[in-house]
Amino acid sequence: MTISRHNIFIIILSLGFLFLIGHTTQAQAQDTQNFTLPLDCTLNQDCWIANYLDVDKTDGAQDFNCGPRSYDTHKGTDFAITDRLAMEKEVNAVAAADGTIMRFRDGQDDWPPIMTEEIQEAQLALFDANKGCGNGVFIDHGNGWKGIYCHLKKGSINVKKGQKVKAGDKIGLVGQSGFAQFPHIHLGLYHNDKIIDPFSGKTADEGCSKPDDINPLWDQSLHIEYDPVVFYAAGFKNGAPDFDSIKIDATSAHSYPADIKALTFWFALYGINDGDMIDVEIRDPYDLVFARQEIVQKGNKIRQFYFTGKKINRPLKAGEYHATATLTRMQGGIAPIRRKISRTLRIEDASQSENTHQ
Ligand SMILES: [Zn+2]
Missing domain, CATH: 2.60.40.3880 (Immunoglobulin-like)
Structure with missing residues (x-):
């Protein structure tokens, strides 16, 4: 049996491909992280996405799907619960993936349910001073991934610095502290300190995308998808x-x-x-x-x-x-x-x- 030069070339090329494929899979396995919801609820049943990440670099706001469901400089996704009654009945805020608690802040009051001009001004001052998170937990999710969980209920944070958590573990309760006009959890995800939209898998700098050009980070079994309205x-x-x-x-x-x-x-x-x-x-x-x-x-x-x-x-x-x-x-x-x-x-x-x- 003879192997032509052409065949040898194909074999070498195939080996090259195998190496490339193996390498890519490894890189993805290292960097890809799957996330669940940051609160204990069923999406579109007892919790809803109120705001997506702002991917617009100018003064306007745009979500990853080129829609308007965000506000200027919004650095995460807001998961709202139905009403204040639900907040008082208590909804758990949970880790969206395994990780280690890096730090947390508690002790800030939840705002009254009804916004007044004074409350709006006080909230904007917090936002401008970069304290809009209110009561928050910062989790290291490993492989360069970090998550910030904001607006938790005063006195509800039940984790300590250095503590290991699993996806779905309770870290506190959904509240309305910080820059929050309604009870919700703000989840901000970062990879190597760059903000990432969990719906697209892209950085905010990359702007909005066509629906077939996204790589969501959500656990697929949850069917978490973009909803325009x-x-x-x-x-x-x-x-x-x-x-x-x-x-x-x-x-x-x-x-x-x-x-x-x-x-x-x-x-x-x-x-x-x-x-x-x-x-x-x-x-x-x-x-x-x-x-x-x-x-x-x-x-x-x-x-x-x-x-x-x-x-x-x-x-x-x-x-x-x-x-x-x-x-x-x-x-x-x-x-x-x-x-x-x-x-x-x-x-x-x-x-x-x-x-x-x-
Ligand atoms: Zn938010």
């Missing part, structure tokens, strides 16, 4: 709801008596954009339209709240009322984005409730 809460109310009280308690009413004087349906979202259309509808027990409104969003908003409904001057029909808000975002030629949130309310029978009163 998301409803995070909705409910019924027997009057005009205000966003401040929803920020404290976003629970929907389950039932009302028939003699209520008004019925409204409210909802809140993250990542609404200028031009988004929302169709809101409340239907009565006979599936007839009780109230309907079309909303067209003006301006991009990180977080937005709306409600619709009407006053009532005679007892409501008893039975189940269904309300739905449907968001449509046109995107020029591509299929529109649609999101929906629904709630059901029971109106008690008027004669029955009168009987029980007697």
Whole structure:
């Protein structure tokens, strides 16, 4: 058997490739790190991404997907819980990967749930002084990876310097300390001291990317993906709801008596954009339209709240009322984005409730 010069060349080339492949895999194994959520919750069920990392080098803000879901100089990802009630009931902040506690800071007060001008000014001062993290934990995740976990609840940090932690281990509680307008955990990830977006695997300096040009760092089994817009809460109310009280308690009413004087349906979202259309509808027990409104969003908003409904001057029909808000975002030629949130309310029978009163 003879081996031609051509074949030898191919064999050498193949060996070269093998070496290259082996080398690359090793380098990736050393540098790649998988992360879980930094808080004990299920994404889009009881926690939501409020802000992504800002990858825009100018005064504006842009998330890794070239969307507006960030704010200028934001150095991490914000995972929000539903309301202040959830914070008081306690949600664990957890290590997003194995590691060693480098340092922590505790003792800063959580802000009251409702923002005032004074609070806003005090928070901005913290932000400008680079103390926006509030109560925070800094973890060395190994192989050049580090994570900072911010806005923990005062007095909740339960780890010590030098302590080893595993992914998912509790490090404290979700709070609202530092530069925080709502209860959330800010997770900032660094590799060799460069800030990395866990959704793209890229540095903030690399700017935004096409969806097929990303290498997310999230544990794949969690299916953590970018969402351009998301409803995070909705409910019924027997009057005009205000966003401040929803920020404290976003629970929907389950039932009302028939003699209520008004019925409204409210909802809140993250990542609404200028031009988004929302169709809101409340239907009565006979599936007839009780109230309907079309909303067209003006301006991009990180977080937005709306409600619709009407006053009532005679007892409501008893039975189940269904309300739905449907968001449509046109995107020029591509299929529109649609999101929906629904709630059901029971109106008690008027004669029955009168009987029980007697
Ligand atoms: Zn943040």
